[in-house]
Amino acid sequence: MLEQLLIFTRGGLILWTCKELGNALKGSPIDTLIRSCLLEERSGAASYNYDAPGAAYTLKWTFHNELGLVFVAVYQRILHLLYVDDLLAMVKHEFSQIYDPKRMAYSDFDETFRQLKKEAEARAEDLKRSKQAVGKSLNNSKKQGQMQKAGFEGVTNKSSESNSSNDSEDGDDRKGRKLDNGHSNGNYVHNEESKGNGRANGVENGSSNAGAFDVNKLQKLRAKGGKKTEPAVSKGSKVEPKKKITKKNRVWDDSPPQAKLDFTDSVGENGDNIEVVAADHGESMMDKEEIFSSESEGEEDEEVGKDSKPETRKKGWFSSMFQSIAGKANLEKSDLEPALRALKDRLMTKNVAEEIAEKLCESVAASLEGKKLASFTRISSTVQAAMEEALVRILTPRRSIDILRDVHAAKEQGKPYVVVFVGVNGVGKSTNLAKVAYWLLQHQVSVMMAACDTFRSGAVEQLRTHARRLQIPIFEKGYEKDPAIVAKEAIQEATHNGSDVVLVDTAGRMQDNEPLMRALSKLIYLNNPDLVLFVGEALVGNDAVDQLSKFNQKLADLSPSPNPRLIDGILLTKFDTIDDKVGAALSMVYISGAPVMFVGCGQSYTDLKKLNVKSIVKTLLK
Numbered sequence: 001m002l003e004q005l006l007i008f009t010r011g012g013l014i015l016w017t018c019k020e021l022g023n024a025l026k027g028s029p030i031d032t033l034i035r036s037c038l039l040e041e042r043s044g045a046a047s048y049n050y051d052a053p054g055a056a057y058t059l060k061w062t063f064h065n066e067l068g069l070v071f072v073a074v075y076q077r078i079l080h081l082l083y084v085d086d087l088l089a090m091v092k093h094e095f096s097q098i099y100d101p102k103r104m105a106y107s108d109f110d111e112t113f114r115q116l117k118k119e120a121e122a123r124a125e126d127l128k129r130s131k132q133a134v135g136k137s138l139n140n141s142k143k144q145g146q147m148q149k150a151g152f153e154g155v156t157n158k159s160s161e162s163n164s165s166n167d168s169e170d171g172d173d174r175k176g177r178k179l180d181n182g183h184s185n186g187n188y189v190h191n192e193e194s195k196g197n198g199r200a201n202g203v204e205n206g207s208s209n210a211g212a213f214d215v216n217k218l219q220k221l222r223a224k225g226g227k228k229t230e231p232a233v234s235k236g237s238k239v240e241p242k243k244k245i246t247k248k249n250r251v252w253d254d255s256p257p258q259a260k261l262d263f264t265d266s267v268g269e270n271g272d273n274i275e276v277v278a279a280d281h282g283e284s285m286m287d288k289e290e291i292f293s294s295e296s297e298g299e300e301d302e303e304v305g306k307d308s309k310p311e312t313r314k315k316g317w318f319s320s321m322f323q324s325i326a327g328k329a330n331l332e333k334s335d336l337e338p339a340l341r342a343l344k345d346r347l348m349t350k351n352v353a354e355e356i357a358e359k360l361c362e363s364v365a366a367s368l369e370g371k372k373l374a375s376f377t378r379i380s381s382t383v384q385a386a387m388e389e390a391l392v393r394i395l396t397p398r399r400s401i402d403i404l405r406d407v408h409a410a411k412e413q414g415k416p417y418v419v420v421f422v423g424v425n426g427v428g429k430s431t432n433l434a435k436v437a438y439w440l441l442q443h444q445v446s447v448m449m450a451a452c453d454t455f456r457s458g459a460v461e462q463l464r465t466h467a468r469r470l471q472i473p474i475f476e477k478g479y480e481k482d483p484a485i486v487a488k489e490a491i492q493e494a495t496h497n498g499s500d501v502v503l504v505d506t507a508g509r510m511q512d513n514e515p516l517m518r519a520l521s522k523l524i525y526l527n528n529p530d531l532v533l534f535v536g537e538a539l540v541g542n543d544a545v546d547q548l549s550k551f552n553q554k555l556a557d558l559s560p561s562p563n564p565r566l567i568d569g570i571l572l573t574k575f576d577t578i579d580d581k582v583g584a585a586l587s588m589v590y591i592s593g594a595p596v597m598f599v600g601c602g603q604s605y606t607d608l609k610k611l612n613v614k615s616i617v618k619t620l621l622k
Contacts, residue, residue, distance in 0.1 A: 364386045435598075
C-alpha cells in the first residue's frame with residue numbers, strides 16, 4: 001500500500017499531497033530524503049531507504065526540471081510495490097499539464113490521481129500475470145525437453161546394446177575398427193603401424209609435433225659447427241669495441257659542517273631534562289586568507305574529451321553548434337552522455353573514485369534531463385556549470401565548523417572540548433594533532449594531549465616530544481593499557497587543571513581490524529567526544545571510499561548506543577604532495593557527508609590550513 005505521494009517545488013513549497021492515503025508517516029522521511037540525498041547530489045539513485053524506530057520506508061522520486069517540480073512516493077519497504085515508477089511518470093505528465101506557478105492549491109487533481117493509481121495498479125497486475133504465464137510455459141517446455149531427452153537416451157541405450165551384441169565377435173578391435181568407406185566410426189584409434197608411419201613421415205618431412213624437440217635442426221647445427229650467421233661488415237669499416245663506462249668519483253663539498261645537526265632537545269649530556277622554549281614558527285596558515293583567482297581560463301572548444309572517439313567528437317560538435325544557435329526544446333539523456341562521459345574521465349584522472357564520479361554524473365544528468373537549452377548555449381558548458389554547482393554544494397559544509405566558538409561554549413559550561421583523532425596506519429595523526437594544538441595555542445586556548453595510542457611502540461614518546469616542544473601538558477599511562485580508560489582519566493585531569501581542549505591521539509588501525517575497531521568504538525562511546533576527526537591521506541583514490549565507509553560502518557555496528565557517533569570531520573594530510581590530484585577530498589566528503597576541516601600541507605607546525613572549495617572545484621574541472 002502506498003503511504004504518501006507529494007508534489008513540491010525545488011524551493012520547498014508543497015503543491016499537492018494525496019488526501020486519500022492520509023497516513024501519518026513515522027519520523028521525517030521526506031526531510032531526510034531532501035537533506036541526505038537531493039542536496040548531496042545523490043538524486044541519480046533509484047530509491048532511498050529510510051529507517052526510523054518502528055518504520056522502514058522506501059522513497060522513490062522523479063523531477064520535472066523545466067518546471068522545477070519534485071514528485072516523491074513513500075511506501076512500506078516490505079511491500080515491494082511494482083507500480084510506483086509507472087505511477088510517478090503518469091503523475092508527472094498529468095500534473096505538468098495543469099501546473100501554474102501562480103497557483104498554490106490543486107484540489108482538482110485528487111480525482112485524476114485516483115484514476116492514475118487504478119491504471120498503474122492494473123498494469124502492474126497484468127505484468128505480473130504475464131510473467132507468471134511465461135514462467136509456467138518455460139517450466140512446461142523444460143519438463144517436455146527433459147522427457148524427450150530421457151526417451152531418446154533410452155532408445156540410444158537399447159540400440160547400443162544391440163550393436164554391442166552383434167559385434168561381440170570382433171571384440172578386440174571394436175573400438176578401433178575402421179569403416180569400409182575409409183572414415184572413422186568416432187572411436188577409431190591409431191594402431192602401432194600407423195604410429196610408426198607417422199613418426200617416419202614426420203622425420204622425412206622435417207616436421208615435428210608442437211612442443212617436441214626437432215632432431216633435424218640439431219644435426220644441421222652440428223654440421224655447421226654451431227656457428228651463428230653474423231651481419232655482413234664492409235672491409236673498410238672497423239667495428240670499434242664499446243667503451244666501458246666507469247663511475248666517476250664523488251667530489252664532496254669542503255664547506256665546514258653545521259654546528260648542530262641534531263635538533264632533539266629531550267635529554268642532556270648527563271641524562272637530565274633540558275628546559276625547552278616553546279616552539280614559535282610564526283602564524284599558522286589556518287588564519288591566513290588564501291587568495292584565489294576566479295578568472296576563467298576560457299572554455300574548451302571540444303564537446304567531449306580528447307580521448308573520445310572521433311565520430312562521437314564530430315557528432316557532439318555539430319549538435320552543439322546547431323543547438324547553440326537554435327536552442328533545444330528539452331535536453332535528453334542521450335544529448336548529455338558525451339559531455340558527462342568526458343567529465344567522468346576528467347574526475348577520475350584527478351583521483352576521484354570511479355564509483356563517486358559515476359554517481360555524480362548520474363545526479364547531474366537527473367538535474368538537467370528535460371530542461372530547455374538556451375540559445376547560443378552549448379551542452380558542454382551547461383553540463384560543466386551543473387557539475388560545478390554540484391561540487392561546490394558537496395564540498396561546502398552544511399553546518400558550522402567554527403571550532404574556536406565551540407571551544408569557548410564548552411568552556412562556559414565548565415568542561416573541556418574533546419577531539420579524538422582516528423585513521424589508518426601511517427597517515428600522520430600525531431604530527432597533525434600537534435599542528436592543531438599549535439593553532440589553538442595561538443588563539444590563547446589551553447591544550448592538553450592524551451597519549452591513547454597504547455598499541456604502537458614509540459607512539460607515546462613521539463607525542464611527548466611534540467608536547468615538550470609546544471610546552472603543553474601531556475597525559476600518558478604507557479603501553480598495553482585500555483585507551484578508553486586512559487582517555488577518560490585524561491578528560492578528568494583536564495577538568496581539574498582547567499584545560500580548554502583535550503586532543504586524544506589513538507592508534508592507527510586498518511578498517512578491517514575488528515579488535516582495534518571495537519576498542520575505538522568503546523573509546524568514543526565511553527567518553528562522548530565533541531569532535532571525531534578522521535585523518536586521511538590526500539594520496540588515496542578509491543581506497544578513501546573503503547576506509548571511510550567501513551570506519552563509519554564499524555563505529556555504528558560495534559557501538560552499544562542506539563544513536564552511535566560517526567565521523568564528524570576530516571583532516572587531509574600530505575596535501576602538498578598531490579599536485580592536481582585533489583579528488584580524494586571529494587570522495588571522502590561524498591561518502592561520509594563530513595566536511596574537510598583541516599588540510600595538512602607541510603611538516604612544520606604552521607603548515608595547516610582550511611580547504612579552499614573554489615580552488616578544489618576549479619582544479620577538478622580544468
